[in-house]
Amino acid sequence: MKILVCISHVPDTTSKINFTDGDTKFDTNGVQYVINPNDEFGLTRAMWFKEKQGASVDVVNVGGIETEPTLRKALAIGADAAIRVDAEAKDGFAVAKELAKVVIDGGYDLVIAGRESIDYNGGMVPGMLSGLTGANFVTNCISLEIDGNNAKAIREIDGGKETVNTSLPLVIGGQKGLVEESDLRIPNMRGIMMARKKPLNIVEPAGANADTIANSFEKPAPKGAVKLVDADNIDELINLLHNEAKVI
Amino acid sequence: MSVLVYTESENGKLKKAALECVSYAKAIADEMGTSVTAVAINANDADTLGNYGASKVLNVKNDALNSFNAKQYAAVIEQAAKQEGAKVAVLSSSADSKYLAPLLAVGLEAGYVSNVVEKPSSLAPFIVKRTAFTNKAFANTEISTDVKLIGLSNNSFGLIESEGSASVEDFSPLVIDSGVSVDSVDKAVGKVTIADADVVVSGGRGLKGPENWGLIENLAEVLGAATACSKPVSDLGWRSHGEHVGQTGKPVATNLYIAIGISGAIQHLAGISASKVKVVINTDPEAPFFKAADYGIVGDAFEVIPVLTEKLKAFKAQNA
Numbered sequence: 001m002k003i004l005v006c007i008s009h010v011p012d013t014t015s016k017i018n019f020t021d022g023d024t025k026f027d028t029n030g031v032q033y034v035i036n037p038n039d040e041f042g043l044t045r046a047m048w049f050k051e052k053q054g055a056s057v058d059v060v061n062v063g064g065i066e067t068e069p070t071l072r073k074a075l076a077i078g079a080d081a082a083i084r085v086d087a088e089a090k091d092g093f094a095v096a097k098e099l100a101k102v103v104i105d106g107g108y109d110l111v112i113a114g115r116e117s118i119d120y121n122g123g124m125v126p127g128m129l130s131g132l133t134g135a136n137f138v139t140n141c142i143s144l145e146i147d148g149n150n151a152k153a154i155r156e157i158d159g160g161k162e163t164v165n166t167s168l169p170l171v172i173g174g175q176k177g178l179v180e181e182s183d184l185r186i187p188n189m190r191g192i193m194m195a196r197k198k199p200l201n202i203v204e205p206a207g208a209n210a211d212t213i214a215n216s217f218e219k220p221a222p223k224g225a226v227k228l229v230d231a232d233n234i235d236e237l238i239n240l241l242h243n244e245a246k247v248i
Numbered sequence: 249m250s251v252l253v254y255t256e257s258e259n260g261k262l263k264k265a266a267l268e269c270v271s272y273a274k275a276i277a278d279e280m281g282t283s284v285t286a287v288a289i290n291a292n293d294a295d296t297l298g299n300y301g302a303s304k305v306l307n308v309k310n311d312a313l314n315s316f317n318a319k320q321y322a323a324v325i326e327q328a329a330k331q332e333g334a335k336v337a338v339l340s341s342s343a344d345s346k347y348l349a350p351l352l353a354v355g356l357e358a359g360y361v362s363n364v365v366e367k368p369s370s371l372a373p374f375i376v377k378r379t380a381f382t383n384k385a386f387a388n389t390e391i392s393t394d395v396k397l398i399g400l401s402n403n404s405f406g407l408i409e410s411e412g413s414a415s416v417e418d419f420s421p422l423v424i425d426s427g428v429s430v431d432s433v434d435k436a437v438g439k440v441t442i443a444d445a446d447v448v449v450s451g452g453r454g455l456k457g458p459e460n461w462g463l464i465e466n467l468a469e470v471l472g473a474a475t476a477c478s479k480p481v482s483d484l485g486w487r488s489h490g491e492h493v494g495q496t497g498k499p500v501a502t503n504l505y506i507a508i509g510i511s512g513a514i515q516h517l518a519g520i521s522a523s524k525v526k527v528v529i530n531t532d533p534e535a536p537f538f539k540a541a542d543y544g545i546v547g548d549a550f551e552v553i554p555v556l557t558e559k560l561k562a563f564k565a566q567n568a
Contacts, residue, residue, distance in 0.1 A: 127350025160435030
């Protein structure tokens, strides 16, 4: 089984979000980048398929040279090879089109991406990848088993979960649950050394156009101070929620 | 040329988010000088969509579509959009709508923008405001494709009633092979979900253990609220992943969010910041959540919550 894990290079969850150039660009100053958490759950599940079922695992990212440390980290965790599509990730559809070419050229059976990236939260790349390649698709996936050509997956739905049967080729939109937080692997020194020798192939982009462009950014208006209510005066809280906030 | 809207239903009944999407589509259609066509799949109350601004409903009744399937549903909406020559299509941010939207975008070759929170600020160029960086910012995004697909953030636009009625037409699209079949569904019956709730009551590690969740559930019941939890609580296995809200969990965009025993990590606050009114109850006055909340009580949840629950029960009984 050939697995491709899509890796998005995103600001760490604790990053301060600021913009530059007249609020048209994300300010990368001082920002630490990580593997998108939803992708990391998928990568860790892919390691299980590699170790238990003999799968090969490649990772891919669409981005500039600055994203290579993130791909190297994925190699240090245990992926066999990395691919970087040398293009700026401008929007989800363009990224999906670039990835679709990689998936088709590489003949991958299973593609695991995060259900969404934690920066732009588009939540569209895995679905579009399925639409573009014709592979089956399960998103918000919290459990995945593969047996030969068949797959059993559990996806989170609003208010519960759903177990589905499907088959390869398959695209998964993964999230926490594919593996637990405690299953995530911190690369050790041996992994980091080996990652340096693993192939990181740079491929030319297909040249997909971006159709949705963020022209400018805004930050939410600053919030007023909290109104504190005394713990012995619950009636006052109910009064405020009813008469002032009008939410009950 | 009309604005097409997918109106999601559950057990034959239209969801509130569907009515919000119709209200939103109507606002766009008015500016474009056109009308709203809704597509409903196995809904029994499709005729009510006129109350929110739909002029026409393409009403699909087909047992093969009884259980949700992203690929099949996307193909149905695609056929409706093509039949109507729709240039703008709108759907909600429910788990199912977000599942099918990217497939629909590919089918329609449409630029898709999700988590949209406002009416377009301009039609030419077509610019919508969406959340980004998990609610830490907004991005004004231009869609340059001929057909535009908008995923509306739940509870961002509101329901706007409209005078008029919709003509309901039978619509019999081709149902394609699904590739994914449902084996079983595990869903609490009669429980409000985080996505649909007007009020969410959420518990953190301050509750000390899963055996104390009765406090959260009782308060939620009085308020007709959904229950949620912080990331540590789900990581510890006290509550299911499905209740975890925050940056790597579910987003919450509700009218009232009550956080009990949650300190307010930046990732949690990002995930819930689209909620309109936030209340925090925590023993630690230094907890970061107090900076993000509208109302706060510094106090012990084990003392405050039972009193709050009883008083709200009395309040609800009086104001029923």
